[in-house]
Amino acid sequence: MRLPFNTHIDKSREDTRVSDRNQTAEIRLYSDGSMQDGKVGTAAILLRQGRPPRHLQYHLGKEGQHTVYEAELVGMILAAHLAFTEPNSGHPTSLSVDNQAALTSASRIKPRSGQHLIKEFIRLARRLKQKHANTGYSLIIRWVAGHEGVEGNKLTDEKAKEAAAGTSSHKDHLPTYLRGNSPLLSDTSAMRQDYNGTLKTNWKEYWATSKRYARLNRIDPDLPSPSFLKLVRSGELTRGQASLLFQLRTGHVPLNRHLN
Secondary structure: OOOOOEEEOOOOHHHHHHHHHHOOOOEEEEEEEEEEOOEEEEEEEEEEOOEEEEEEEEEEEEOOOOOHHHHHHHHHHHHHHHHHOOOOOOOEEEEEEOOHHHHHHHHOOOOOOOHHHHHHHHHHHHHHHHHOOOOOOEEEEEEOOOOOOOHHHHHHHHHHHHHHHOOOOOHHHOOHHHOOOOOOOOOHHHHHHHHHHHHHHHHHHHHHOOHHHHHHHHHOOOOOOHHHHHHHHHOOOOHHHHHHHHHHHHOOOOOHHHHO
16 A cells, blocks of 8 residues: 655765755644653654644653663654644645654555554544645655754754653644553564663673683783674574684684694
C-alpha cells in the first residue's frame, strides 16, 4: 500500500539548511528526540505564519529502557497529532526530522526496532490524508541536520531536552496512543545495550581483581585490548587462533625465539 507521505533527504547538512529556508509549506512541523542525564524525551512543534507556535512533549523514561531513535519516532507521532488537531490544516505540510534512521524507517515498512511506533505514525498520516482528501493538503518528511541554525529545529531541541528531564504535555493533549496510565514498553534494543554495558562493567571489575590481571599488566596494561575482544566476540577468530594471538602478544608461545 502506498505511503501517505513523501520523503526527501538532501545530500549535505548545508543543503538541509537551504531547503528549510526555501520550503513553501504553510504548516511546518519539527520533531526531535533527546537524551539528557540518562533520561529520554521527545518533542514536536508546529509553526505557521501569523499564529503562535504549538508544541507537544513526551517523557519516555530511563536510558536503559528507551533509545533516542525510539524518541525520534514518538516525536513524529506527536507531530502528526499536532497537524491533525490544527484548525484549517488542509494545506501543504512538511515534517522536518534530524534523524535519518527514523525518517528512513518510516518510509520502509519491515520488521525492525520500534515497529509499533512506525505503524502508529503511518496510521495517523493516513488519517490526515483522508481528512484532507479534497484539499491542497500534502505531507513531505524531510531530513534537517541538527545544529545548523534552523530555527524550528532549535526550538524543538529545547523542548525535547525539557521532555528528557521529565516534562510531558497533559495527557488529554497527547495522541491516544500515548495517553495510557503506564509508560511505553521498554525498547528491546535499549535493554540489550544496557545489559551488555552492565556485563562489560562487571567483567572489568572482576578482571581487575584477578591474579592474571596483575601479571599481564606488567607485560601490557591494555591487555586484553578492545580490538582483541572485538575479534573474539565477532567470531572472526577461532578459539585456537585467539589463543595463539594472545600467546604471541605476551611472549608465551613455543617458538625458537622464546625457547632458546
